[in-house]
Amino acid sequence: MAATLRVLPGFARTRPCPVLWGSSVSWSASNMALAKQAWQLFESAVGAVMPGPMLRRTLAVDTETGQLKVRDRNFQLHHNLYLAGFGKAVLGMAAVAEELLSEHLVQGVISVPKGIQAAMERAGMKNMLLKPHSQIQVFEGAKDNLPDRDALQAALAIRDLAEGLTADDLLLVLISGGGSALLPAPIPPVTLEEKQLLTKLLAAHGATIHELNTIRKALSQLKGGGLARAAYPAQVVSLILSDVVGDPVDVIASGPTVANEHNVQDCLHILSRYDLRAALPRSVKTVLSRADSDPRGPPACGHVLNVVIGSNSLALAEAQRRAQALGYQALILSTVVQGEVGRLARFYGLLAQAAGVRLSSQAMKITKEEDELWDLVEELQLSDLKLEEVLEAVEGAKGPVCLLAGGESTVKVQGSGKGGRNQELALRVGVEMSGSTTRDWEALFLSGGTDGQDGPTEAAGAWVTPAIANEAAAEGLDVAAFLANNDSNTFFRRLQGGVHLLCTGLTGTNVMDVHLLLLRPC
Template sequence: MAATLRVLPGFVRTRPCPVLWGSPASWSVSNMALAEQAWQLFEGAVDAVMPGPMLHRTLALDTETGQLKIRDRNFKLHHNLYLAGFGKAVLGMAAVAEELLSEHLVQGIISVPKGIQAALERAGMKEMLLKPQSRIQVLEGAKDNLPDGDALQAALAIRDLAEGLTADDLLLVLISGGGSALLPAPIPPVTLEEKQLLTKMLAARGATIQELNTIRKALSQLKGGGLARAAYPAQVVSLILSDVVGDPVDIIASGPTVANDHSVQDCLHILSRHDLRGILPRSVKTVLSRADSDPRGPPGCGHVLNVVIGSNSLALAEAQRRAEALGYQTLVLSTVIEGDVGHLARFYGLLAQVVGIRLSSQDMKTKKEEDELQELVEELQLSDIKLEEVLQAVEGAKGPVCLLAGGEPTVRLRGSGKGGRNQELALRVAVEMSGSPPSAWEALFLSGGTDGQDGPTEAAGAWVTPGLASEAAAEGLDVAAFLANNDSNTFFRRLKGGVHLLCTGLTGTNVMDIHLLLLRPC
């Protein structure tokens, strides 16, 4: 990921990025600023899920026999390979796949975010780009991660490619986060605008990614197993970079190569839960009314192999390894973080307070805070967090502590500002930590999207410390007003010239978000 560092001026502005980190041998807890350490851990997490290493771990081609081995399955290649892909990380994935399999590749089409080729070229990340004579056609669309006409044309081109395959062919499908927006092909009479409006309304009312994708699948030609149906009887292999909590292959990019097991009733329950059922367009009602009675029915997916090649867990494992190398006692709290950013911010704020007190061996009671923490664990359904075990593990630690987590929280939009879930979460955590009692331990919280794009902004996320609210007040910035308007990006840009923003540029990968909480003796 060294090339990525050249497009990271926004994290620490006092020195140019290539000089900032030095060599691994120079890292130490004593001489590196806490913010620099946080960035190093985030960089390591992203680096672990870059397309190159993942594809090389997954694909093994015997050039003499033409046997392609993927996990425990073998496929015979003889100039019969076709490729389709969609997602924020797919351009780099396709470049590696073509490098490995070009002898047998006939044709490919990928749908990628608007502007990603130019961005990667500017960043010097040539390994993420296709060669000039590539057999893979690159179609860009979905500006600001929203489905648009360009993405629709790409989806229809991928559909046509799949429908032209025979039983002798193999379709290699590359899928990553952002795939849903890049593969929009609504079932007529639903229009792209109607489907987009419905998705926006659901997101604005706090719908989870699982709920959004359930609705998308019901209204899509290619999602919910639609691409697999189009490619039948060809064999299909999907290599998936997961951006969904728990890595459910039927939800990632709305499961284009996985049989749909959601019913119309599931869709209606979601729409009712978010008070949208009564205002649905007639076209949506028409498609939902006939979905369960479609006489064609999907064929079985026995011709499909779905393989998750990268995930949030893998990214967190690398961050943990790097934190331990820096001398941190490190725990991975959870890889399934979901829920409202307000409740999650309260959780992280309380966690920093309680852990800080325990680490300081201060004679202060924290039972009230610990009880509230446990209630939040249950409310957020963070079943993999064993709170008492976490607190016991860090209690009495003599050195710094690093707590890691990953997932994808949700933001309920109430204002018209500019921001993203990572920036809003970080700002809310700063507010929560500002009320903590004085501690002998300094703290820092970072939240960043591994794709490098947090909402429709130039930032991947932000980092904060307990003193941020006071710094903002000194500069005349009203944190509460910015939060009320969902305007976290504007806040961070105005505070100290944007030094708290995590600006990576598009990274070429996507495995949801990374949260880290660092505590270190003052």
């Protein structure tokens, strides 16, 4: 069984978790098959958004005219190309960009996660590494996806590069998820520590990524169009790998090459919502008080071309094709899943129950649960989810069903445990499903971060079945206590040797999270 699982070549298994295959845990053949297929679908989703293929689909150089073609725009190259980048996928993106454009590349600076080069080297992922004597300078920082002094040094180097450009130059900007933490350059007198503390407070209170970025942009030299302003009058081309629901370019990495549409009142409204205005450092109050009267004004970004080259939608589409090849009726539920993990877990638990009953072709419908499910769809604002069509498709299915979704949940941190949004979501969904099983169908839910890192842990996420609560009870593990302490990683590590953890190592890409719900008649 172990030999049948092929790890995606782009995955760096630097600190592998225990895996199901070949373990001493007693599993039914059907559970093993479901878990194996869930792994394959997750791998296919991540493989579709690896940096190399995406850049090669986007960039083309006409060697005769010396022009760079980006989608339907042409830019003249004559040894006038500079490169800046920041994000979890940028190392691989930069390697491909330099391979394609090295003849014209003068200089580059990129900011990437701490330890990523060594991880890629250990994994043999040479295609994700820059060549020796590269023109691109690499800074590593933002350990555990938090801005730090190393990331600040990188951000200032990128600022200096941009400010030195002329109207004859072209700046290629590579942006991916994690870019915001890797590009911290607070407006003085705000310090990095003060900005970091405010971001942590907002995140701990459940602020959304949109709210976090609104605050970050207001306090940053480079975000909210600041990098575009620094590079003017040079032309700027930004290639963006989206890690934000809906792919808004002004939100991804806090929009360093997109004009900022938010103002101070938007910031104050967010801070008031989470009752944080009284806790603001004096420096933050100073910067916010003068922001709307900044003599530089908002950057006019007419010299910028922003192109989204990869997204969660692309990853889900590939997973759907793979699921269909495995014999599943595969449906994409939504690409804009967001919200608090407890409510999302309830949604997936109810969906599994409703779909399972439909899949079993039982005459009696669970109207109470389906009514609640409809309410949750509205509450979670799953605008692209057509629930009735999904349930009707499930009811008419002749075999197993795979329901796919993507987005990013939020966790309101109340404990001191170790975990991440994907592991906590999976555990909560397992609890929800445990109370609604039938004898006619089996289910598996998987939630994984496409970057390979779920919070400050070695796991990308986890998978569960409705048996998770019984398995925990048999080993004396109190699920509720672990959840109350936001300690999902410790729970999964202790349960059956950690076989439920999804461990890939750093993948070299990032397009938010992938959720899989596999349903199969018994």
